[in-house]
Amino acid sequence: MDNPKGFGLVQRDRDFRSYQDLETHAERRPSVWIVPRNDWGAGRVELVEIPTNSDTNDNVVGFWVPEKPPKPGGRRRSPTPCTGTATTRSGRRAAVSSRPAATRGP
Secondary structure, X not given: OEOOOOEEEOOOOOOHHHHOOOOOOHHHOOEEEEEEOOOOOEEEEEEEEOOOOOOOOOOEEEEEEEXXXXXXXXXXXXXXXEEEEXXXXXXXXXXXXXXXXXXXXX
């Protein structure tokens, strides 16, 4: 994939009746969508499920893997900054940014 327009993990179904789980409340799990502000080049999005002892832990992550990894000891410019939106457990949407708070614009 070349220069993705965005990627993320989305909890699509927000109806308790679909899960009926009083412990984990899967319908409230957060979602996030990442939007690059510049070209990331060729690569792929990798999805990983992290082993966990409890289904109450959020254990799935997604991240960008460049097609050409940096050489050992070499440097590579990070594909950030990026922006995105997150849906919180309460269902509210919130903006997210990879830039430190001190460098964020209005």
